[in-house]
Amino acid sequence: MTAGTSVSGRRAALLLVDGARNDVFESLAEAGELPHIERHLLGPGGVTPATTVFPSTTGVAYLPFLTGCYPGTCDIPGIRWLDAARYGGDWWRNRDHVRNYCGYQGEKLNTDLPDGMRTVFDLVPDSLALCSPITRGLRDGRERVSFGRKFWGSLAHYTAGYGPLDRAVGQALCRLAPQRPRFVFAVFPGVDGVTHFHDPWHPAVLEMYRQIDGIVGAYADAGGFDGDHLTLLVSDHGLERVRRHTDISLALEAIGLPTLRHPILWRKDPEVAVMVSGNASAQVYFKPRVLRERRFHVAEIEAGALAGVPPTVIDYLAALPGVAMVVGTDDSGLTLISRLGRATLSETDCGRIAYRPDTADVLSLGAAGEYSDREWLARTLETPYPDAPVQLLQLFRSSRTGDLVVIADVGYDLRVEWEFPEHRSGHGSLIAAHMRCLVVSNAPLAGPVRTVDLFPLVLDYLGVPVPDGIDGVIPGKVST
Numbered sequence: 303m304t305a306g307t308s309v310s311g312r313r314a315a316l317l318l319v320d321g322a323r324n325d326v327f328e329s330l331a332e333a334g335e336l337p338h339i340e341r342h343l344l345g346p347g348g349v350t351p352a353t354t355v356f357p358s359t360t361g362v363a364y365l366p367f368l369t370g371c372y373p374g375t376c377d378i379p380g381i382r383w384l385d386a387a388r389y390g391g392d393w394w395r396n397r398d399h400v401r402n403y404c405g406y407q408g409e410k411l412n413t414d415l416p417d418g419m420r421t422v423f424d425l426v427p428d429s430l431a432l433c434s435p436i437t438r439g440l441r442d443g444r445e446r447v448s449f450g451r452k453f454w455g456s457l458a459h460y461t462a463g464y465g466p467l468d469r470a471v472g473q474a475l476c477r478l479a480p481q482r483p484r485f486v487f488a489v490f491p492g493v494d495g496v497t498h499f500h501d502p503w504h505p506a507v508l509e510m511y512r513q514i515d516g517i518v519g520a521y522a523d524a525g526g527f528d529g530d531h532l533t534l535l536v537s538d539h540g541l542e543r544v545r546r547h548t549d550i551s552l553a554l555e556a557i558g559l560p561t562l563r564h565p566i567l568w569r570k571d572p573e574v575a576v577m578v579s580g581n582a583s584a585q586v587y588f589k590p591r592v593l594r595e596r597r598f599h600v601a602e603i604e605a606g607a608l609a610g611v612p613p614t615v616i617d618y619l620a621a622l623p624g625v626a627m628v629v630g631t632d633d634s635g636l637t638l639i640s641r642l643g644r645a646t647l648s649e650t651d652c653g654r655i656a657y658r659p660d661t662a663d664v665l666s667l668g669a670a671g672e673y674s675d676r677e678w679l680a681r682t683l684e685t686p687y688p689d690a691p692v693q694l695l696q697l698f699r700s701s702r703t704g705d706l707v708v709i710a711d712v713g714y715d716l717r718v719e720w721e722f723p724e725h726r727s728g729h730g731s732l733i734a735a736h737m738r739c740l741v742v743s744n745a746p747l748a749g750p751v752r753t754v755d756l757f758p759l760v761l762d763y764l765g766v767p768v769p770d771g772i773d774g775v776i777p778g779k780v781s782t
């Protein structure tokens with residue numbers, strides 16, 4: 303990718319195949335069913351083992367590619383959240399302090415980011431975005447195939463809409479190829495959209511991967527791979543078959559807790575709010591009527607400090623069918639609670655992360671350990687919860703994250719009862735099938751990588767200074 307010309311002549315493209323599973327992709331590639339991707343990407347480069355961020359949900363999991371930062375750093379902890387410091391209990395007057403990006407608030411993904419955070423569009427003025435829900439920093443007239451309400455709205459409910467939508471993005475990509483923009487970000491929502499209705503290995507899903515391969519071929523014919531370029535084909539998360547649903551809002555109502563939840567944000571005197579992300583994880587906020595600048599700790603909740611909230615509520619949630627774990631905060635870090643027992647995660651004075659199974663090995667890591675951020679990635683890649691120590695800690699950086707985060711187990715989601723249509727496959731959790739994602743590059747990358755690492759990779763390739771304070775590091779320039 304670096305052969306020849308100066309940095310100024312280089313171009314980069316990030317093609318995001320929403321919801322593409324690395325194992326499904328590799329199976330098709332090995333069968334010779336992705337010949338264009340083989341020729342233009344796998345041949346000169348390859349697949350790099352990779353993880354996304356938690357929560358592993360569409361939109362939120364796009365942020366790393368465009369900012370180099372985790373959702374917790376971006377202060378966008380999920381597809382739905384509540385700002386406990388500002389939501390005062392008036393469901394109408396305070397409606398702007400509760401978020402649901404799957405609706406009219408979708409545009410707020412751009413403005414909810416911290417002031418001063420710069421996107422790749424800010425840093426590379428000659429950028430174009432296709433079908434992207436995040437456009438912050440993009441210059442006027444540089445958006446193609448507007449994402450907008452079309453996606454969050456009705457189209458997402460009909461499988462038939464995804465083939466044409468991906469083709470429309472592909473056609474726009476081919477049209478702009480001769481312009482040679484310095485950076486292109488193109489989103490293909492089809493694999494995610496169709497997989498939600500099926501199994502990840504269903505023939506209709508595989509056909510969407512083959513269609514992407516055809517688009518890559520057409521993009522090559524249009525000159526997309528000419529000259530010095532870095533092209534990445536990536537996904538924002540995987541998906542897994544959902545066999546059962548656990549609605550934790552209904553479970554909380556069943557023990558007498560009035561629960562604020564979407565779609566109707568009216569509940570008389572709610573004791574708790576549940577904000578589901580994508581659909582296999584959820585934020586839980588106690589006393590949503592009470593303005594506060596801090597979270598309620600696990601120890602406080604269990605000491606009965608919250609009037610009207612049973613002190614056993616955390617164990618109750620952790621024991622619900624389909625809940626892998628519940629995570630909350632304490633003075634020294636995070637407490638992880640499963641039906642089998644408890645573990646803790648904390649950051650040490652020397653910047654390492656310590657995992658301590660107290661009464662259960664909640665993260666299934668086999669033993670206690672204290673490692674650096676990058677060491678944890680490599681050590682947990684093949685475990686049931688890849689990169690969990692780092693991903694759980696990053697999420698609680700956001701003040702908008704709940705008092706508790708509830709995480710679904712394999713085969714389950716935390717689907718809300720009003721959702722239509724029912725999803726047969728899902729994502730959003732910390733399990734491997736959701737957290738492992740696809741990273742294909744036309745140049746070999748030192749792995750494993752996280753999706754946050756691709757932002758500095760692209761900037762460095764283009765000769766643009768990488769901003770300080772981001773979470774990603776350039777692959778191959780990693781120190782442990």
Ligand SMILES: [Zn+2]
Pocket residue numbers: 320321359360361494538539
């Ligand atoms: Zn997605």
